Each structure stands twice: as C-alpha cells, then as structure tokens.
Amino acid sequence: MNVTLRVWRQPGPSAAGKFVEYQARDISAEMSFLEMLDVVNEELTAKGEQPIAFDHDCREGICGMCGLMISGVAHGPMKATTTCQLHMRSFTDGDTITVEPWRASAFPVLRDLCVDRSSLDRIVQAGGYVSVSTGNAPDGNAIPIAKPDADAAMDAAACIGCGACVAACPNGSASLFTAAKISHLGYLPQGQPERYRRALKMVAQMDLEHFGGCTLFGECQAACPKEISIDTIARMNRDYLYGSVFEREESRSAGGAG
Amino acid sequence: MELKSNIPGGPIAEKWDKHKFEMKLVNPANKRKYHVLVVGSGLAGASAAATMSELGYNVSCYCFQDSPRRAHSIAAQGGINAAKNYQNDGDSIQRLFYDTVKGGDFRAREANVYRLAQISVNIIDQCVAQGVPFAREYGGLLANRSFGGAQVSRTFYARGQTGQQLLLGAYQALEKEIAKGGVTMYPRTEMLDLIVVDGRARGIVTRNLVTGKIETHLGDAVVLATGGYGNVFYLSTNAKGSNTTAIWRAYKRGAAFGNPCYTQIHPTCIPQSGDYQSKLTLMSESLRNDGRVWVPKQAGDTRAPHEIPEAERDYYLERKYPSYGNLSPRDIASRAAKEACDSGRGVGPGGLGVYLDFRDAINRLGRDKIEERYGNLFQMYERITDEDPYKVPMRIYPAVHYTMGGLWVDYNLMSTIPGLHVLGEANFSDHGANRLGASALMQGLADGYFVIPYTIGNYLAGQKLEPVSKDHPEVRAVEREVEERTRRLLGIKGKRSVQSFHRELGKVMWEYCGMARNAQGLQEALARIPALREEFWENLNVPGSGEELNQSLEQAGRVADFLELGELMCRDALHREESCGGHFRTEHQTEDGEAKRDDEHFTYVAAWEYAGEGKTPILNKESLEFENVHLATRSYK
Numbered sequence A: 001m002n003v004t005l006r007v008w009r010q011p012g013p014s015a016a017g018k019f020v021e022y023q024a025r026d027i028s029a030e031m032s033f034l035e036m037l038d039v040v041n042e043e044l045t046a047k048g049e050q051p052i053a054f055d056h057d058c059r060e061g062i063c064g065m066c067g068l069m070i071s072g073v074a075h076g077p078m079k080a081t082t083t084c085q086l087h088m089r090s091f092t093d094g095d096t097i098t099v100e101p102w103r104a105s106a107f108p109v110l111r112d113l114c115v116d117r118s119s120l121d122r123i124v125q126a127g128g129y130v131s132v133s134t135g136n137a138p139d140g141n142a143i144p145i146a147k148p149d150a151d152a153a154m155d156a157a158a159c160i161g162c163g164a165c166v167a168a169c170p171n172g173s174a175s176l177f178t179a180a181k182i183s184h185l186g187y188l189p190q191g192q193p194e195r196y197r198r199a200l201k202m203v204a205q206m207d208l209e210h211f212g213g214c215t216l217f218g219e220c221q222a223a224c225p226k227e228i229s230i231d232t233i234a235r236m237n238r239d240y241l242y243g244s245v246f247e248r249e250e251s252r253s254a255g256g257a258g
Numbered sequence B: 001m002e003l004k005s006n007i008p009g010g011p012i013a014e015k016w017d018k019h020k021f022e023m024k025l026v027n028p029a030n031k032r033k034y035h036v037l038v039v040g041s042g043l044a045g046a047s048a049a050a051t052m053s054e055l056g057y058n059v060s061c062y063c064f065q066d067s068p069r070r071a072h073s074i075a076a077q078g079g080i081n082a083a084k085n086y087q088n089d090g091d092s093i094q095r096l097f098y099d100t101v102k103g104g105d106f107r108a109r110e111a112n113v114y115r116l117a118q119i120s121v122n123i124i125d126q127c128v129a130q131g132v133p134f135a136r137e138y139g140g141l142l143a144n145r146s147f148g149g150a151q152v153s154r155t156f157y158a159r160g161q162t163g164q165q166l167l168l169g170a171y172q173a174l175e176k177e178i179a180k181g182g183v184t185m186y187p188r189t190e191m192l193d194l195i196v197v198d199g200r201a202r203g204i205v206t207r208n209l210v211t212g213k214i215e216t217h218l219g220d221a222v223v224l225a226t227g228g229y230g231n232v233f234y235l236s237t238n239a240k241g242s243n244t245t246a247i248w249r250a251y252k253r254g255a256a257f258g259n260p261c262y263t264q265i266h267p268t269c270i271p272q273s274g275d276y277q278s279k280l281t282l283m284s285e286s287l288r289n290d291g292r293v294w295v296p297k298q299a300g301d302t303r304a305p306h307e308i309p310e311a312e313r314d315y316y317l318e319r320k321y322p323s324y325g326n327l328s329p330r331d332i333a334s335r336a337a338k339e340a341c342d343s344g345r346g347v348g349p350g351g352l353g354v355y356l357d358f359r360d361a362i363n364r365l366g367r368d369k370i371e372e373r374y375g376n377l378f379q380m381y382e383r384i385t386d387e388d389p390y391k392v393p394m395r396i397y398p399a400v401h402y403t404m405g406g407l408w409v410d411y412n413l414m415s416t417i418p419g420l421h422v423l424g425e426a427n428f429s430d431h432g433a434n435r436l437g438a439s440a441l442m443q444g445l446a447d448g449y450f451v452i453p454y455t456i457g458n459y460l461a462g463q464k465l466e467p468v469s470k471d472h473p474e475v476r477a478v479e480r481e482v483e484e485r486t487r488r489l490l491g492i493k494g495k496r497s498v499q500s501f502h503r504e505l506g507k508v509m510w511e512y513c514g515m516a517r518n519a520q521g522l523q524e525a526l527a528r529i530p531a532l533r534e535e536f537w538e539n540l541n542v543p544g545s546g547e548e549l550n551q552s553l554e555q556a557g558r559v560a561d562f563l564e565l566g567e568l569m570c571r572d573a574l575h576r577e578e579s580c581g582g583h584f585r586t587e588h589q590t591e592d593g594e595a596k597r598d599d600e601h602f603t604y605v606a607a608w609e610y611a612g613e614g615k616t617p618i619l620n621k622e623s624l625e626f627e628n629v630h631l632a633t634r635s636y637k
C-alpha cells in the first residue's frame, strides 16, 4: 500500500517546528508502524536528508519508550495498543496520516517526535515506592495477600509510563499515571505504611511539574495501551483527601540514645 | 594474562558465607567518600545502584533510554527462579544448583552457580517487600509455574510481565535513592569508552544523546551492567538499542571476554514475516507448560493444522525427550525445531515454523484458565500475526535471545581490569553454555542486590586510590579518541546506511555462527566480516552532526562495535572443537544428533584478550573443576 505522511519536524528543543509531507510507498500490511517509519528513514538517509527522530526500544509494547500522536490519537487507532505494536493493516491504501509528538507542557519536544518525559520519573521520586532497603525482608509468604488484591495491584502496576494518558488529556494531566502507581502500592499490605503520605507527595509533585488538573474527561483511559482504569483516579483522590485530613506532621526530633 | 577466579576455599555450601565474613569492610562514614559509576539501569544495574546508595556509597547511574525504567529487562515475560520449595515438590538450593550446572552443559563455574542458588530465595523476599505483585493462589500464597530444564515448579511470575514488575521494583528503589541524593541519574547518556589509570578502572567517557556533548565521569570503581549483545545478529528478541559498546570498549582496554560464542537461540519466537522486519518477538517459554509442539509427520504436508489427524502429527519433543517433553531446555528444543524444518516438515511461509498448540489445554482447563495464564501473550501474538491462537495453533521458530558469553569476571564479579565490575547479562558467569529459562532475572538481581554491594567494599577497602583529575593525560587521551571516532563516523559520507550494514552482518552471523556451526562456515564468516567492516568505514552514510540528537550516529557507533565483536565470536566458535549447550558444531554430534562435548580438551572458559588493532586476540583459559556435580553426558530423555 501507499500512504502519505505529514510528520512534525523540529530540529531541536528551542527551534521552530513544522509539518513535512512524505510518501511511504510499497508498504506491507504486515509491517508495524515503526517499521514503516524505518523504511521512510532509509529513503531519507539515501537522499542525504536527516531521518525522522522517534523514540522506541523494545518494539513489543512493554518498555513505554515509543509514543506518537497518529492522526490526533495517542498510539493510533487500535485500542489497547502501543505505537510499536500497531500494524499497517490498520490503515488503507491512499490514507494520509498525521504524525506528531506527545503535546503537553510537561513534555518539551527534544527533536521531531522525541519528547522529554523526565517529569514522570520525578513523580515517582516523590514517593512511588515502598521504603525498604535491601536485605532482611521477611519471607515472601509471611504475609498472605488475597488473590483479588494481588490481581488489582497487578492491573494498576501494568502501566508502562509511556505518557499517552497525558498526551490524550485535554488538560495535559498525569493523573492516570500517578493514580496507577498509588493504586498498585495501595492495594498491597507492603504499601500501607506510606499510603497517604505517598498520595500527598506524588500529587504535589504532579502539580509542580506543570501537568494540568483532572476534570474526568476519561480520554486517558481510552488512550492507555494497558487499559488502566480511571477508577484508580478515584482511589488516588480518596487517599489524597484522607491524607490531607489525617496524615500526621512528621516528627522533627531525631534519636539521641547513648 | 593471569585469570584468578578468587573462589574462596572450603565446602561449596559455606564458601559465600565464609567469604562475606572475610571480606574487608568500608566504614559507614567513609562510604560517602567513594564514588561508584554504574552503567546500566536494568535489573542488574538498578538493583546495584540502589543498594550501594542505601549502604552509603555515592553512586552515578547511566542509561541510554529516556528513563531507567525502560531498560531491556522490562521485556522479560515468563518468570524468575528461586529454590523456595513452596510447592513441596522436592526443590532445594542443591537442586537448583545442580539443574543450572547441568543446564549449562558443564561449562559454568560451580562456586558462582551455588551462590546464585543460595541467594535466589532472598530475591523473592526482597521483591515482595518492595510491592512486586507476584501471582498468588487463592489462599494468598505465592504461585509457581515450571520452566524448561527443571522437573520442579520453582518459577515465580507476575502474569506475562515478570521482568516489568521486577524492574519497576528495582527502578522504584533507585528513584527512592535518587530522591535522597545518593544516586545521580544520567538518562539518555551512552558510555563510549572506559578510562583506566594506573591499571585501574577510574571512569567513563559518555555522549549526551540529546546535546551530543562528550563528557568524562571519574570515580573510584566502575560497574558495567549493560546487558547482552544478541543484536549482533540484527534480528533478535532484544530491544533495538541493546548493544555491546560498553563491554566491547572495556575489552579493548584490557578486560578479557569470556566465551563470546555462547549464544542462546530461543525455541519459541514468532517467525519472521518479511525483509523489512526490525526485530523478532519472543513467546514466553512458560507457554510450553500447556502448549504442545508438533509438525506434520509427512514432509510437504500443506493441510491446515486442524485437518491433520492426530496420528499424522509428530509431537517431536514428547517423542524424543519423554521425561522433559515440551519442557526440554532451550538449546535442545531449538535444534529439534530446526531439524524438523530442515527435513521439510516446517509449517507456514517458507516452511520456517512449527506449531505450538493449546487445543488440548483449552479442552482440559477451559479457555478462561488459559486466558488467565497467558492472556497478554496470546494478545501479543494476535497483534503481530493477525491469527487467533485460541483457535489456530501458534506458529513459532527459534530466534536469538540471550548471550551467555560476556566479560570474564572472578568470584567477586570483577573483570581482569581491577576496579571494573560486570553484572547481569553483560558478564559470562553463571550459565555456562546454555541458560535455563527464568534464570537471567535471578542472576541480574542476585548480582545487583546481594553480591556487588559486598564485593565492591572489599575492593575499595583494599586500595589506595589517588584522586584523578580530568586533566590527567590518560583521561584526556581517551576523551580525544572518543571525539575522533565520532568525527570519523560522521566524516565518511558514503552511500550505505547503518541499518544495511547491520542487516548484512546479522545474516552472516545467523548463517555461520547461529544454531549450527562448522569449521568451513566459520572460516567463511571470518573472511566476510573484516571485508564488511572495511566497507563500513569507507562507505557508511551518517547524516547530521555530532552536536545534536542523532539516532543514526548512535546506531553507527554500536554497529561498528558489533562488526568487531562478530569476528571474535566466530573465532571463539571455531576454536571450540566440541558441541556444548547452545554451541553446536555439526562435526561434533552423537549418532542421534545430540551435542557431543569433549571434556578432556574443553572443560575451560575461553577468556579472550585484546592484542591490539589488527592482531589476533590471545586465548587464555580458566579451567573448570567439577567437584560437586559429576561431569556427565547431559540427557533429558
């Protein structure tokens, strides 16, 4: 098949960008979307032009590195699918496809289709973990975890941190990403001691990073390649509220024995 | 070069405890003064960086992806082994040790493997404490499944996303330490060379992949946890960015390379569908718990699978290896698939495929159960092939998956360059000539959480390290070499793309150094690879400049190193005149086509030493002693 691409080209973070049109010819339906871009890039290279920069690594839908706005839809037309797993059979001969980077104020463009998502890492730094150091953990079976809880934790933990939720949200909110981590740990007994503090800190960081607020549009859930449920956001809000009311101030006195 | 394995004395079960007691310690107040550079943020690197920071060391960590959470470990599907014996099916540290030594076809170091089996139980505990959502039974206890090469159920898993969940556990521990200020993280940063001063590893030279800036980072010790080099074959199950650059540069600075030819070809991958293909996708080995592998009995049978009656199917693994059946180890299952296809009984386009059939399991357990166990894998398969594996059997074919070879390390995980430590898939240590399923995750985390945090202290406490400045002539020299190399790659301005060279190299490697090897083919490859390398340096085309985000340049550097590594792999494969594990030399096989080892001449680790540009590398040997597992012919019949 042949398709026309309108691709966002931007030479660097502070440079101006624009759409450039390319023809992708003799594309097989079995190709993945990124393999189609590989073909276009090979042609550009042969002509001595700069290939289109786009992020990717695993190419099997798990690392979260890829992510393109394909004709206005995060990760393209197929439900529950990352860009790298999208195949050209989802398109028809003669289609014009617009390809853009994630657009969000918290994700500055680095070049062409690559953006800086380090803000997501900083949300995790704010509290997206259980504070245990290596060594001395109790036996793995010491605390039984009801299967439904383990399953619910796993559903939320499936997030790949790609940022599609942010890109799809009209407000550019990272609520689904943040809520997924809060829910994953919040369902497990190991996550309880820091549960409310975690919610307070991660939400505060999200605000600091210039992500927008959540007004429950629900676009995030529709765009999520791992189908993380928007219910996690309700959980996050509950934990946040509970934390703001009941979480104790941290004690300032340090030890001093001996 | 002298290879000192530094294996502690005493009975095997007591070595590690004894060694832990005997190792030197760094006083807690002094740890902060030591700066450790960890390259890699996969299971091995992230766990090492986080744990060393918890102990008080000042750590810097590097990865080429935009976040440490995206390291290739994220893609591991099936599970992680541990000798917990929760199933009460007779597992023990001794048995995991035995299975791993045997699975590796008696080409691994016993003491390391024993330690790995011992530590395996702590890993599960640690991960549970971090909140890794392992699969559970209704009673709330941890669930297990079986993997190849084992007759017990010792594999822990989180659906089909075990690597993801383990890595997120390690990543979160790393982020916790970054927040505390113990670790400085450098994402989108690629190590391009190693700095050795006065014979010790003291730093690295990196390229910032966004700005293109070449930078020097100095410290007291360097830890490489940069993963495997399977992408030398171009098509593999590895992520696109997986590369050999870090360990290859270290090799050229004096670190011996152990067993480069030991490659694992995984039996269950989705067959290639066209020339444009950029990577191959693994279908987890765990599928062989319930899927049955078969081909038609008759060569050239083109009927649809459901039209082939039971009596005309050959469940060849069950037939040839009745005690392990579909769970035979990977090297054996891959070769059997190749044999079936070579005899004209392969299925699908080009006859390069065999069936992995879930019909019987679905009839026995119901679709729901199968969906619960493998739902995401089935979905992934359907995405790629447009076929529904609940209805038609999967088609699978072997693909390059893992490299057992890597930088040679001693018992302390230190290479032949003092101060340079190597963890995870990047080292050669624990899997011999074949790795068992679910053992790479175990090894990465064992190295990072439980071994290096001890052994690094022993190294640092035993040295008097003078401060090194960025103006040190050796530092400046390495920096200049890196800059020069980048300039050279950009300056060729030839006609061919990096990708085309990589593809061609991959074809040569797969053809001559893949599932079956022989002297003639390897010699052919040894003639073709240098010629291709020469063309690369004359006719490569890398658009753009070095002072910007330039993905072609990144790839070019990696492929340049693969073009050198490929040659060493073929050389190693040629010299090893025996078959063992994943290394199958067609000249050395038994009458029924099984691998034939030559213990008298080859019970050693081949540790190759760089001898300089254009010179033949030097072969050093670490001989392997088997005192606890009896050297025997490996049989899964």
Ligand SMILES: Cc1cc2nc3c(=O)[nH]c(=O)nc-3n(C[C@H](O)[C@H](O)[C@H](O)COP(=O)(O)OP(=O)(O)OC[C@H]3O[C@@H](n4cnc5c(N)ncnc54)[C@H](O)[C@@H]3O)c2cc1C
Binding pocket: B039, B040, B041, B042, B043, B044, B045, B062, B063, B064, B065, B068, B070, B071, B072, B073, B074, B075, B076, B077, B078, B079, B080, B162, B163, B189, B190, B191, B192, B225, B226, B227, B228, B237, B238, B239, B242, B243, B245, B246, B282, B401, B402, B423, B424, B425, B426, B437, B438, B439, B440, B441, B442, B444
């Ligand atoms: C598809 C797939 C499925 C698998 N499933 C299983 C399984 O079920 N069970 C199992 O036990 N094993 C499995 N394995 C094997 C296992 O996943 C890997 O061996 C293991 O995760 C490797 O971990 P690592 O930490 O050594 O390296 P990686 O996770 O590959 O990490 C390498 C790190 O090094 C960094 N890096 C590399 N080069 C450079 C450089 N030059 N400069 C800076 N940084 C660099 C990368 O950015 C990355 O952070 C699987 C492998 C694949 C490919």
Ligand code: FES
Binding pocket: A055, A056, A057, A058, A059, A060, A061, A062, A063, A064, A065, A066, A067, A082, A083, A084, A085
């Ligand atoms: S490239 Fe890893 S999720 Fe797409």
